[in-house]
Amino acid sequence: MTPIVQFDDVRKVYEAHPVLSDLSFSVSPGEKLALIGASGSGKTTILRILMTLEKIESGSVLVGGRPLWSPQTAILSPQRREAHLHEMRSGIGMVFQQFNLFPHMTVLRNITMAPVLTHGLVEAVAKDLAMDLLEMVGMANKAHALPAELSGGQKQRAAIARALALKPKVMLFDEVTSALDPELVEEVLNVLRKLAIDTDMTMLLVTHEMSFARDFADRVLFLDGGRIVEEGPPREIFRNPQQERTRLFLRKIVAPGLSL
Numbered sequence: 001m002t003p004i005v006q007f008d009d010v011r012k013v014y015e016a017h018p019v020l021s022d023l024s025f026s027v028s029p030g031e032k033l034a035l036i037g038a039s040g041s042g043k044t045t046i047l048r049i050l051m052t053l054e055k056i057e058s059g060s061v062l063v064g065g066r067p068l069w070s071p072q073t074a075i076l077s078p079q080r081r082e083a084h085l086h087e088m089r090s091g092i093g094m095v096f097q098q099f100n101l102f103p104h105m106t107v108l109r110n111i112t113m114a115p116v117l118t119h120g121l122v123e124a125v126a127k128d129l130a131m132d133l134l135e136m137v138g139m140a141n142k143a144h145a146l147p148a149e150l151s152g153g154q155k156q157r158a159a160i161a162r163a164l165a166l167k168p169k170v171m172l173f174d175e176v177t178s179a180l181d182p183e184l185v186e187e188v189l190n191v192l193r194k195l196a197i198d199t200d201m202t203m204l205l206v207t208h209e210m211s212f213a214r215d216f217a218d219r220v221l222f223l224d225g226g227r228i229v230e231e232g233p234p235r236e237i238f239r240n241p242q243q244e245r246t247r248l249f250l251r252k253i254v255a256p257g258l259s260l
Contacts, residue, residue, distance in 0.1 A: 010059035034217035093168035153184030
């Protein structure tokens with residue numbers, strides 16, 4: 001089976017500091033992958049590369065078997081490269097730490113705008129789709145509210161619905177609960193649990209919620225210094241990590257009561 005996401009010897013540098021060092025891994029269609037590691041380990045950079053928000057220094061990134069970043073795409077003219085990246089990222093959705101909702105638009109308009117403008121969806125069809133998604137995330141009663149009228153958890157659920165409205169093949173979640181008050185975290189995690197159970201969408205999740213990663217993911221990658229230190233099924237990673245660096249990380253961050 002062709003991986004839906006594939007990194008081959010990817011190198012990424014920020015201001016002469018290597019963030020990803022010859023990173024290679026792949027993700028199968030429908031797989032739920034959790035990326036864990038300390039701040040600065042390269043987790044969010046992986047997602048930003050997939051969203052074409054960052055380019056790479058060397059290596060290649062394939063999505064659906066097609067090059068997103070590669071030596072071949074690097075030599076395209078700026079116009080052709082931008083057209084290529086635009087086409088490729090249409091199949092990828094991302095939910096960020098901050099909600100990034102347009103403050104002057106209702107929740108419904110936040111969700112319908114991109115499908116209408118970028119996918120040519122008829123307004124009425126886009127509204128029906130948006131209401132179905134809002135129902136799924138428990139937000140149908142907030143369709144006509146402005147973002148300022150929502151709690152943090154409600155804003156994040158609306159942001160998830162907005163990303164899903166473009167029907168991506170791959171969904172990226174970057175610390176989606178980190179900006180929330182503790183009592184609001186669970187309502188967002190419940191939406192991700194539902195997505196994981198009810199859809200065959202490929203999902204990459206960056207998180208510090210270790211107990212959630214254990215229950216959500218098919219596989220866990222532990223990164224340190226831009227490299228994969230350890231990977232495997234979540235119960236193996238959390239219960240019996242093989243690398244000392246993994247054990248040290250989990251001792252510091254693991255939720256109380258989570259068995260290693």
